[in-house]
Amino acid sequence: MSVQWYPGHMAKARRQMQDKLKAIDLVLEIADARIPAASRNPDFDDLFRDKKRILVLNKCDLADPSATQKWIRRYTEGGWFAIGSTGTQRSARKEILDFIRTSTEAEAKRLLETKNVRKTFRALVVGIPNVGKSTIINTLAGSAAARTANIPGLTRGTQVIRISSYLELVDSPGVLWPKLENQEHANHLAYVGSIGENAADPYSVCISFLRESAQRFPKLILERYRLEELPETPEEILEAICRKRGWILRGGAHDPERGAQMILQEYRSGKLGRVTWELPEEEGQNG
Ligand SMILES: Nc1nc2c(ncn2[C@@H]2O[C@H](COP(=O)(O)OP(=O)(O)O)[C@@H](O)[C@H]2O)c(=O)[nH]1
Ligand SMILES: [Mg+2]
Structure with a gap:
């Protein structure tokens, strides 16, 4: 099979993403647990180099559980914060929020102790199409209200959702493209x-x-x-x-x-x- 696909908007999307990144502290990268390699793009590592990152292997309900464990171990050993999820299940909300809290705890504590700042991490959900970005945003947002503010780096009208005292979410995900060279x-x-x-x-x-x-x-x-x-x-x-x-x-x-x-x-x-x-x-x- 030869896949013919030319994402013409790639450069533009990348520029827009770089702008958005200025306004956020945390990248929640969603990948597909069935294809953890193909659903990530090695370019992301460069794009998000300066950000705190959490990798969510989503659609775990469709993937082989032992393989998901292997991938999580592999990423965790590589210094990542990585978690599996099934974004369509209610339990995902608490699981992902707890994980984000744990992953940001040390930094939040440091900021509180050294600068007396209670940090609210503003997160952007990113990933290739179809991995479940919108599903996860909806799951995390639950009944939380979105509020609009003009935030430098975010397009006018972009909503920010206050999830908890330590977390805000940008409502529109960053769409990236997979690499099709392999x-x-x-x-x-x-x-x-x-x-x-x-x-x-x-x-x-x-x-x-x-x-x-x-x-x-x-x-x-x-x-x-x-x-x-x-x-x-x-x-x-x-x-x-x-x-x-x-x-x-x-x-x-x-x-x-x-x-x-x-x-x-x-x-x-x-x-x-x-x-x-x-x-x-x-x-x-x-x-
Ligand atoms: N089985 C399963 N389906 C999911 C999961 N998360 C999302 N989906 C489905 O995958 C499709 C794409 O999800 P969507 O959130 O629109 O992906 P996006 O393109 O990344 O925003 C939808 O049909 C979702 O219902 C999951 O954890 N398990
Ligand atoms: Mg979507």
Whole structure:
């Protein structure tokens, strides 16, 4: 599969992000726990160099729990504040807020003791499309009211939400782009639906998905589609699934387009099981 995608707004978005950064102290970077490497961009490290950062591996409900633990350990050992979350669950609010509090505690204490300042950290939620930025902002904001203030660095009218005595949140997330130079990462982004259909057509995405699944997670396919064994090629696997499910065209041929759409949809909604496509030990230092 070759992913064709040219984010033309990248430079502009980056400039806007740099402006926004002037107004905030804390970056809450959201990544997708199913693809922790592909859903981050190594450029973020440079962009956010001067900021306190917390990494949230979101969509843990769809990822392999032991893989998520490995990633969190890897990041924590690397000096990061990293936590897993399921932004769509109510419990996420308390978990993330407690974690932010713990992560900022030392600095807050230092400021109080040395400068007698009660620090309110103003946070910006950032990440590539579809990782759950809006969901997490809504979860954290809960019923807290947004207030508008003209804050240097933030576009006029940008709302700031007071979450607690130590935390404010900028209401509009910073959208960044994934890197698509690594073909495997691009495939993974397409599996989870973070690259639009215009850039990666469902049939090709599904063929890659079936090829990689058959190699690494055959049980996923065998169990969901009740196949006795996996045929040799991804095209044949797709056909076998279509026949099993009755995704057949008039005349009796299988309907690969429909099959591809359905399989991806089922995977993305968690029906095939919890999979993490990237593990820390397989990725480089920047994973
Ligand atoms: N299963 C699951 N879905 C989530 C989670 N967080 C967000 N989503 C879903 O992922 C999709 C994208 O979320 P959204 O907040 O719009 O992402 P954004 O583009 O980063 O703002 C939505 O359909 C959300 O309901 C999560 O933790 N688990
Ligand atoms: Mg959003």
